Amino acid sequence: MYEKKVKEETLHEPFMSCCLDLARLGLGGTVPNPMVGSVIVHEGAIIGEGYHRHYGGPHAEVNAVNSVKDASLLPLATLYVNLEPCSHTGKTPPCADMIVKSGIRRVVIGTPDPNPLVAGNGIRKLEHAGIQVIRNILTEKCQYLNRRFFTYFTNKRPFVILKWAQTMDGFIDIVRKNGDPPGPNWISNDISRMIVHEWRSEEQAILVGTNTALLDNPKLNVREWPGKSPVRLVIDRTLRLPNSLHLFDNSYKTVVFNEVIDRQENETRYKQLDFSQDIIPQMMGWLYSQGVQSLLVEGGRQLLDAFIKSGCWDESRVFTGMKNFGSGIAAPAITDIEPQKYPVREDVLRIYVNRREEGY
Numbered sequence: 001m002y003e004k005k006v007k008e009e010t011l012h013e014p015f016m017s018c019c020l021d022l023a024r025l026g027l028g029g030t031v032p033n034p035m036v037g038s039v040i041v042h043e044g045a046i047i048g049e050g051y052h053r054h055y056g057g058p059h060a061e062v063n064a065v066n067s068v069k070d071a072s073l074l075p076l077a078t079l080y081v082n083l084e085p086c087s088h089t090g091k092t093p094p095c096a097d098m099i100v101k102s103g104i105r106r107v108v109i110g111t112p113d114p115n116p117l118v119a120g121n122g123i124r125k126l127e128h129a130g131i132q133v134i135r136n137i138l139t140e141k142c143q144y145l146n147r148r149f150f151t152y153f154t155n156k157r158p159f160v161i162l163k164w165a166q167t168m169d170g171f172i173d174i175v176r177k178n179g180d181p182p183g184p185n186w187i188s189n190d191i192s193r194m195i196v197h198e199w200r201s202e203e204q205a206i207l208v209g210t211n212t213a214l215l216d217n218p219k220l221n222v223r224e225w226p227g228k229s230p231v232r233l234v235i236d237r238t239l240r241l242p243n244s245l246h247l248f249d250n251s252y253k254t255v256v257f258n259e260v261i262d263r264q265e266n267e268t269r270y271k272q273l274d275f276s277q278d279i280i281p282q283m284m285g286w287l288y289s290q291g292v293q294s295l296l297v298e299g300g301r302q303l304l305d306a307f308i309k310s311g312c313w314d315e316s317r318v319f320t321g322m323k324n325f326g327s328g329i330a331a332p333a334i335t336d337i338e339p340q341k342y343p344v345r346e347d348v349l350r351i352y353v354n355r356r357e358e359g360y
Helices: 001-025 058-068 071-076 096-104 121-128 137-144 146-153 188-200 211-215 278-289 301-310
Strands: 035-043 045-051 078-083 106-111 130-135 160-164 171-173 205-208 231-235 256-257 263-265 268-272 293-299 317-320 340-343 348-355
Touching: 001 035, 001 045, 001 058, 001 078, 001 106, 001 137, 035 058, 035 071, 045 058, 058 078, 058 096, 078 137, 096 121, 106 137, 121 130, 137 146, 146 160, 160 171, 160 301, 171 268, 188 293, 188 340, 188 348, 205 211, 211 231, 278 301, 293 301
Parallel strands: 078 106, 106 130, 160 293, 160 317, 205 231, 205 293, 231 256, 256 268
Antiparallel strands: 035 045, 035 078, 263 268, 317 348, 340 348
């Protein structure tokens, strides 16, 4: 029995891998929906495929069924999908109902959906209609692909990515002097900086602290990669940041976490927090309430250390450039996790995964 089960799962895995490859094509465009891909297989051959292209558009299963040229084959085919088909009406009708009407008699699912609006209801709808449901194929890979989505519903907070660049001798910045012009002291190369803009296009929000906003005057938008710019977040406890900064140019939505006011002004939202308490849980709770599933933190040493110390982070992406500062502001340190390493021309990118906080 065990050998038979292992053999069956092995037969399903290549088609589930195809679903994952398709699903990745929707990265950055499907939020708040997950990334989903689907293939339809008849006698070992794929006869239909589709993925969720953008929020509000048809889901993967619909696109896959519609791509099948000979609909008479559907009752004899198997539908593969990396996430449980939805069972509720949102921007589109329930996919589970569509599958039932299509005549498909077998569905293979990578992982159940953690959204309480689905959470097994899609599977129950299919099984109630007499459809054979095979589940948990490449489950870990399916959950990892949608780690932002799973973390949001499981941990009730956004998926948090910390990002910084450091010199070969371990500094993230020089010590700025009064009168120094604002702007970043670039450490990484132009390819690494382009990758950061790609990352920005993939996440819903980006956060910096007061000092970074003052010293670097960042735009925090997407300029070197196609895609949508994230919501800009800045911590400004006493509202000392000048309105002349790029963050307040009203070109994109900006949220200012502070202890003074709570109101909306044009594209800037002032969100009041209690700074006598830890503000990280407060920010996470508010972002969760706003439906924000992912956060990229590009702050300075103080802000990055606060997230690392709290344990409230999921990935850290660290570029090491070829420069040496000799002295300056020391980079944060993650010493108990072995990173994955990737060359980016002469830079080195290290990615740390915080397994203690993972919600997928």
